[in-house]
Amino acid sequence: MTKERLSEIRAAEKQSHEEIYSSTELFKEGSWLQKPVKTVLDILPLLTEKEYINILDLGCGIGRNCIPIAETFINNCNIDCVDILDLAIEKLYQNAELHKVKDNINGIVSTIEDFDIKPCSYDLIIAVSALEHVCSESAFTEKLNEIKNGLKPEGIVCLIINSNVTETNKNNGELLQPHFEVNLTSDKLTNILNDTFNNFIKLKETKIKQQYDIPRLDKTVSLSTDVITLVAKKQNNN
Numbered sequence: 001m002t003k004e005r006l007s008e009i010r011a012a013e014k015q016s017h018e019e020i021y022s023s024t025e026l027f028k029e030g031s032w033l034q035k036p037v038k039t040v041l042d043i044l045p046l047l048t049e050k051e052y053i054n055i056l057d058l059g060c061g062i063g064r065n066c067i068p069i070a071e072t073f074i075n076n077c078n079i080d081c082v083d084i085l086d087l088a089i090e091k092l093y094q095n096a097e098l099h100k101v102k103d104n105i106n107g108i109v110s111t112i113e114d115f116d117i118k119p120c121s122y123d124l125i126i127a128v129s130a131l132e133h134v135c136s137e138s139a140f141t142e143k144l145n146e147i148k149n150g151l152k153p154e155g156i157v158c159l160i161i162n163s164n165v166t167e168t169n170k171n172n173g174e175l176l177q178p179h180f181e182v183n184l185t186s187d188k189l190t191n192i193l194n195d196t197f198n199n200f201i202k203l204k205e206t207k208i209k210q211q212y213d214i215p216r217l218d219k220t221v222s223l224s225t226d227v228i229t230l231v232a233k234k235q236n237n238n
């Protein structure tokens with residue numbers, strides 16, 4: 001992808017995220033921010049035995065998933081929350097304050113690709129609709145390896161990634177260039193995930209087709225995607 005195309009996608013994504021983050025209340029009905037992702041919540045019972053829980057949320061947004069996690073483990077967790085947008089982290093702290101979990105949240109303004117995941121640091125790493133926005137396919141595979149190494153033994157990874165994305169202008173049927181920095185076929189993505197996490201115990205693996213409309217400047221875009229979910233646990237000997 002050219003530098004110009006990357007800047008174009010990032011500017012458009014910044015605009016659309018800033019619009020929704022500044023106009024929408026977290027957990028209020030009517031948008032994708034209305035509730036946490038069930039796949040993430042379903043993992044939490046698996047962590048209850050731990051004395052202290054270190055968590056990483058890559059592309060955290062305004063806290064849709066990390067705030068409910070912090071509420072669940074308010075006495076024994078820290079969550080490093082990474083997002084490219086200042087506004088996301090600003091709103092994340094406001095929401096954390098509102099939900100009384102500010103002490104559990106460590107907001108970091110950074111790209112995912114520039115955030116260095118230290119080996120053997122986390123009990124849970126989540127990335128919901130975020131990893132496909134790193135700057136290149138090589139940055140994507142590098143980050144997956146960092147995630148694998150960044151988990152402690154028995155640590156859990158939860159990835160939700162769009163693949164096979166197509167975008168169409170609803171007004172005239174024109175096929176558009178998707179606003180995704182990394183847009184792998186679902187087969188390729190599944191193979192990369194299987195290779196990277198081959199020694200992990202798989203807890204959930206799904207591929208779900210989704211289609212929805214998104215407003216963009218002068219047009220409505222119909223987006224079609226195969227959403228790949230992987231939840232997997234690192235084995236003790238990994």
Ligand SMILES: C[S@@+](CC[C@H](N)C(=O)[O-])C[C@H]1O[C@@H](n2cnc3c(N)ncnc32)[C@H](O)[C@@H]1O
Nearest residue numbers: 059060061064083084111112128129130133134
């Ligand atoms: C679709 S939103 C999902 C937010 C959150 N994970 C959730 O489920 O509510 C994607 C988020 O990733 C952030 N993002 C996009 N590209 C990024 C990058 N390269 N590095 C860090 N964050 C990024 C966006 O600013 C946005 O907040």
